[in-house]
Amino acid sequence: MFRLNQELSERWARRREVVQALAAAAAEGDRSENAEYIYRKKELRELDRRIRYLQKRIPDLNVVHDVPDDTGRVFFAAWVTLETEAGEEVTYRIVGPDEIDHAKGNISVDSPLARALLGKMIDDDAIIRVEDGRKQYYILAIDYRSP
Incomplete structure (x- = not known):
């Protein structure tokens, strides 16, 4: 804000x-x-x-200050480290639509990837549909503090 x-x-x-x-x-x-x-x-x-x-x-706007009770699941404001199908590690933070910043790894809670991640736990897969098929991500870590 x-x-x-x-x-x-x-x-x-x-x-x-x-x-x-x-x-x-x-x-x-x-x-x-x-x-x-x-x-x-x-x-x-x-x-x-x-x-x-x-x-x-x-x-x-509603600023979220509190960490959720279940920090083992992906919720709003989580830093999520993923492994792509190519074996590459990427980290994203799920933020509101006004905070999107791809350079910092901030993705909108409304994005297909964030929607696929919400509620998931470590070792879960997140699958999203893309124009040429689908992409699969493997959740390696979830954190609510800046990495």
């Missing part, structure tokens, strides 16, 4: 800059052929759309 609040603050600051640039572009005259004016209007629209989304989303 901290990251979303930070993004909201940054968007508001950026919006002030865009409004100033838009006013300067509007003062230049004919707006129909003013590329700067058109670009700033579009940028302002996109900023306002994201600000509205964040303002609606942030109050509804």
